[in-house]
Amino acid sequence: MQLGMIGLGRMGANIVRRIVRDGHTAVGYERRPEHIDQLSAELGDSFQGSTELPKFVAMLTSPRVVWVMIPAGATGAVIENLAELLEPGDIIVDGGNSRYHEDIERAKALRPKGIHYVDIGTSGGVFGLDRGFCLMIGGETDTVAHLDPLLKSIAPGVDAAPRTPGRTGEPSTAEQGYLHCGPAGAGHFVKMVHNGIEYGAMAAYAEGLNILHRADIGNQAADEHSAEVTPLEHPDYYRYDIDVPEVTEVWRRGSVVASWLLDLTAAELYADPTLDSFGGRVSDSGEGRWTLDAAIDEGVPAPVLSAALFQRFASRGESLYADKVLSAMRQAFGGHHELPNQ
């Protein structure tokens, strides 16, 4: 089967590589010709590409399947241009990180033209070429079914994890690593929540490791604790010098918190045991915010996911004004002074 790929960055190129490995062919569009040249050199006859959108479209056989894999901010304009060049029956896939609201709008806008729209949330990061990509899919049932051969090649496959007890027979697509989640937007909705969970789980590890990291606080000289901070009642309980990198390593085998995120954390801590190469200003890329918006709209509590998001905001200094307000209040009612900078 043939796949057209718009955007041959790391993600797009790796998806192309995976399907070609499985015997499919690919056509690529990318403004940077060196990306096209590299894939051509690598994949031979199974791949061709163009730096011009109309030529790219002309290389595709009907019904065309065009996967757009570019930054979310640019996706809307590209799909509009693309839609001008496509024909009824063609399929556009948005594999990027669009907000699912846009999927709902786009699917509606493309429907009168007979163009099918599929949104695919794609997880796997920089490891997807080898591990495969986890695919969360939204769109019409028939359209998604048509894409099945490609999806199967992109996804990790059933062998990527032991089968869940009780599941036997022909593996479901979910077991192979791809799932049709519902109509337009459902793929990005599920991916959004996936990332929200990711924020929460990451924060759980980060908080726990911080508690291990500070387990030596009882060894600090008492005079480091000013009158403004209550003294430690039992310093003897906090005289541990925990080797955090080794702890993350030991948890990887046999423990309840073993996970891929922990594997990565252990690798980072092995490479940089003190994390001195990081400044601690943590970015967020939208999905965590959108997940919270959804929780709020649904009226569903999300205290952990919100705490994780707000921790990121705070890491970038966005609590400063609030903190100053607190210091001002404390001065006002109690004559308390702030802790000096250390």
Place this chain on the structure above:
Amino acid sequence: MQLGMIGLGRMGANIVRRIVRDGHTAVGYERRPEHIDQLSAELGDSFQGSTELPKFVAMLTSPRVVWVMIPAGATGAVIENLAELLEPGDIIVDGGNSRYHEDIERAKALRPKGIHYVDIGTSGGVFGLDRGFCLMIGGETDTVAHLDPLLKSIAPGVDAAPRTPGRTGEPSTAEQGYLHCGPAGAGHFVKMVHNGIEYGAMAAYAEGLNILHRADIGNQAADEHSAEVTPLEHPDYYRYDIDVPEVTEVWRRGSVVASWLLDLTAAELYADPTLDSFGGRVSDSGEGRWTLDAAIDEGVPAPVLSAALFQRFASRGESLYADKVLSAMRQAFGGHHELPNQ
């Protein structure tokens, strides 16, 4: 009635002043003679003091009432020394910020000696001389009843607030600003929770004011938002330049969030509209932590109070290691880079 006061710092001296105003007499112990001299000059025959504990005790008439009003860290040792000098029937009051666990132990230790122990949580801060002090009291019923004339003079009195609808007749002591909350420790327990609430309410204001403060984010140049932070969907919703000091002032009259804390906040923001005199490193003095310990022991949720406490910890940089862990994880799975320092 006569009160012995150990510690003539701001709080202790103001309590002495309030009772003398009401016709009681006071005896003070304080190592700094200038504090004694000042009160003597001010209060005349109603006050005498000593820099030596035995002399102080000798000046008191039986049954002696000794109020200890010194930093929590020093209270235990002073009470032990004091107990050696007192007689059965005497009363020790701890009016400081002891943890209520200690009250339970102290009352138990003093009981065989026939010395009565009363713990009093005292709120009112630097304004107590004029407003009166809110007193939360733990101890035996008879002992607390014996202190009633003094407590009534220290507390704000019923006129400090309009009477609660439905309450008529002789005002209860609670309506006068003092309350016997239960046996030993109950006073400091209630004061501890009072401070926990204070942390939560303070944080509510601080967070809200921060949201007002940043209501101009839509006016920032778009390029300030790097690729690592999702762009603002509706910048037009965030083009307000809110005068935060004036907002705190307007809320003081007629609004649901009017409070004494808000009064103080408005005063601070009037004096320093940008809060530039503060660095934002917020202290905590124990009660917030102990409140959470109690919530955890009781198995009672306290998400707001904990968030308020943790915000203070984070204001002092204690999230840094956790934040670095998050940045390391993001780099690992997505090749994401941290936001640079601005």
Place this chain on the structure above:
Amino acid sequence: MQLGMIGLGRMGANIVRRIVRDGHTAVGYERRPEHIDQLSAELGDSFQGSTELPKFVAMLTSPRVVWVMIPAGATGAVIENLAELLEPGDIIVDGGNSRYHEDIERAKALRPKGIHYVDIGTSGGVFGLDRGFCLMIGGETDTVAHLDPLLKSIAPGVDAAPRTPGRTGEPSTAEQGYLHCGPAGAGHFVKMVHNGIEYGAMAAYAEGLNILHRADIGNQAADEHSAEVTPLEHPDYYRYDIDVPEVTEVWRRGSVVASWLLDLTAAELYADPTLDSFGGRVSDSGEGRWTLDAAIDEGVPAPVLSAALFQRFASRGESLYADKVLSAMRQAFGGHHELPNQ
């Protein structure tokens, strides 16, 4: 000065009463004639009303000032109808609980018609007639200035609270209880954050009182603690039977947490000491959600306000599915059983 009021429910009627008390006149529109009749009987010549919108508009003198005080869901349609009947130079005030996004849209839509739009967030609840209403105002400077005589009458006035130290001379409008916060939407924006703070402060009290309420947990028979819940390490620390209604009363005088919310809480607890008349399913009316949306858009941490909102969601049973997921996980990895219903 003359005010047209659309909606003579409790809030609208009380605003009319306040301005008439101050010598202004009012015209009312309301579909329920008995509301009009009552105000007419009460206010005499100073008030006239109609159940028909065109007649109501005809009773107003140019430039007309029409204050819309109806449920947020109905406001948009009424303003559209009204705009058809008004003339350039007239002023529409939305005093309800609209989301500020709508103010921005409405002001823009009315501008070509020469109709001025002002949004006013109004706090004061059922007590506004006597206490006055705290007014947070968005709109053009000239238009808001034109309304000044009315706003002054509706607001509580400077005597409603002691003046902030340092503020002298002619009181600012903020000191009188009304504030022009910025252009269209600014009034409802500030009111929205006001309510967000209200949620947080309410939750702080509620959590603290819950900790007091459960301070007797050490008196429970040990066998009430199943093997699935860790036993209390120090039951002696939790043997208090705190009189929560009296505690809220004592805090009203002299304490740091004194506030109007506390006054109300004390009144409720006096009337119903066990709160048996409540089921604990707490509503939320939008502003808390919108405040969080704003915090998320601004990238500003709001852990306390979010915890307060989510607590309300959870009070309505919206955590149930999440809780079941947790129980399922615990069973899976540890063979743990759920706690039975009591």
Place this chain on the structure above:
Amino acid sequence: MQLGMIGLGRMGANIVRRIVRDGHTAVGYERRPEHIDQLSAELGDSFQGSTELPKFVAMLTSPRVVWVMIPAGATGAVIENLAELLEPGDIIVDGGNSRYHEDIERAKALRPKGIHYVDIGTSGGVFGLDRGFCLMIGGETDTVAHLDPLLKSIAPGVDAAPRTPGRTGEPSTAEQGYLHCGPAGAGHFVKMVHNGIEYGAMAAYAEGLNILHRADIGNQAADEHSAEVTPLEHPDYYRYDIDVPEVTEVWRRGSVVASWLLDLTAAELYADPTLDSFGGRVSDSGEGRWTLDAAIDEGVPAPVLSAALFQRFASRGESLYADKVLSAMRQAFGGHHELPNQ
């Protein structure tokens, strides 16, 4: 090497099985003779046991190694009895869920007798027999080194996970699944934090799945939303009927949130797709509370871990009084009514 095991429940018996598989021998103490009989039948000459503690001790060769694997509440008394029977140079291992404070005390108490004490936090749950147990160890270096052959057999071994990039040569013990974390208490300290992280990660999944579960809220009839709850602005965004069990399955392969906890969740949801067999009253067994106590003592923020713990408390109805306070306040200032029970 020989291991004495006190407590032949599931955990103790499985540890015995793992070491015998590796060529070690075991002696068991257990009050229930059928547990001894079963292991004897299963393991033949490699195992012997007794229902009497002195006989058990007599079967052990010096220096004796006695692993105590019983409920935390009973561990202290058993260790005291045991210590009476042991000799200098013998080793006691507490492999249960003791709080690390107790380890510090026990090690100190046993030191004068020349008995060595080792605390081991053990993760692996019901799957440990096959997967191996992750071991977090506290104690003296020499003593822990002496136990190495046993620990190696109990732990999962390096093949249980791919090696972390960069780690080559002889695997560290952490890579084999066991780690000496520091002096007495360090093992249970690290295990405690492990469980704290577990709470947080579990909650992240649970909240996310709840958001997916309620993604159909836009399909509810509008009249289900009472006037007390703000209407959904965009119902079209919430018309998804997400198959949550399949989503957990698809995330197991290739996604960032793949983990053992997710594997278990997928298995539970496959077996009971609606989770109807659970009531949602979630227990907690101490470590989550202790982790928070440590964070509070250290002054380290733990908003996610605390939110996770409090969610469990709330699942058991412990928010009810706080919720009633909120309803009472809302009635007081706004005349708002509670949502009725559905």
